Amino acid sequence: MNKETHNGHTSIAERLSVLSQSSAHQVKALAESLLDDLGVIEVLENRTGLVMLPYTDSVQGITFNLGEVLIAEASVRLKDHDGVEGYGSCLGRDHVQALALALCDAALRAGIRADTITAFADARALELIAADQELLRQVETTRVNMETF
């Protein structure tokens, strides 16, 4: 998760990162709840595609292409709000999830229902952190001391 913060608050990028990793169903519902406030929406792009994932060789320090990751992405413009644009992308091929993310991003940039989106993102962030902590607790139970193993 992105660690950027501004004035003690999570940045838009950080909130968007959390939303990208949240349940598609929940993010779609959030975006749906924003629609009445967003006015006329122009969808600039909504498609699937690939992101190449470079990886760094730990032995010689060379960067190479590990493989590609399928993503869905969307760009939108809020015509009733000075043409503010938003972008969203997520792993997988769910166009609607990407569109929902782009709408949330545009809303944050236009200052529309930002409190609602931030509260949602904060709650999801806590869930993600809790899930990570639980996994790391399970991992710790597998620690071995090879002298006594």
Next chain:
Amino acid sequence: MYVAARGGEGAIQNAEALYNDLKAPIDADVVRAIERTMPYLIDRVMGEGSLYAPELAALALAQTGGDLYEAVLILRAYRSTQPRLAYAEPVTTKMLFTVRRISAAFKDIPGGQVLGPTLDYSHRIFQLDVLDGKAAATATFTPDTPDAPEPVQPVAPREYPLVADWHRMAGLMAPLEKHADQDPSDVPDVTREPLLFPAPRAERLQSLSRADTGGILALGYANMRGYGAVHPTINELRLGYAEVQVRHPISGDLISLGRVRVSQAEIVTHFANSATGVFGANKEKRQNHKEELALGFAATMGWNEIKVIAAAMLDKAMDLPAPHPAHTEEFVLYHTDPVEASGFCIHYKLPHYVTFASGMDAMRGANQIAGDEGKSVSEQPEAELVAEAQE
């Protein structure tokens, strides 16, 4: 040269229908079940397909009845229809959200060793209760931790230092060379350029990453058994999650799209500069350099330990002069691409009547020129040949 198959459209459609009839029908629930219950198989298909898309990998397996090569082919074919939208930020080992990290060479590595999710030390016995409908075996995590009193439970670190850095600090390995910052789009890419030899290291590692697990294992095993000069020990093996971070096209900020499963291995050998090492038989050069550890490296998308261990070993082997094929970059990389290798193999099923008939003509002609007194093999009627073979 091939001949066209005429009048076969109905037969082809019926053959596909029969293929599907001989396996259970599939639906979204079946695909989701495959994705949830067989993550390692999904990982293998994604790694070899060179496309991280668990849902589609599961669909590919369901559609093909579990034929791995067909599933990989479908994934690669789909990949070729998609535009490349961006390059993610390069992932480093230190950034991995690590859930498994072991070393077979050093027991006390900085950060320690965690087995993570593995069957390495488990009994390989059937859970027959599952078939009897008595238990949903291994569905939940129930750690046996009698020494860890509730509710205080220690948490493993997310990230670990590199064992290789530890060697470097101890003077056991050469310092890491500084490389200039590289735009990810400038990294050599075997999906965009033909593989030429000697291959840049970036292309070698990318090829190993998307290589066929069985092919890599076969060559690696041949090398380990004796057809090679590398006897590997695992310096570090990791399974973890890599964050996919891209630049937001409007703000330019980094955003995370989520994590993907990755595995990587380093193998280590002694005497990097010895007779089997970089200086070969050059005694003078060897005398002027101290011996060091030599490491091989490989990584792939998904969790696939066997592949990265064997590939890391081949990475090291390909640096060494040796007569065995598994030490030859061209031999290893050209023969372990799953789509090219399986595709070439199955193309032999296509009609080759004209080329084969041409060979038969040449054989008959040769026999005539030789002036055999008796009837040559190629002139004998097929029925006679069968009868002779049966005798």
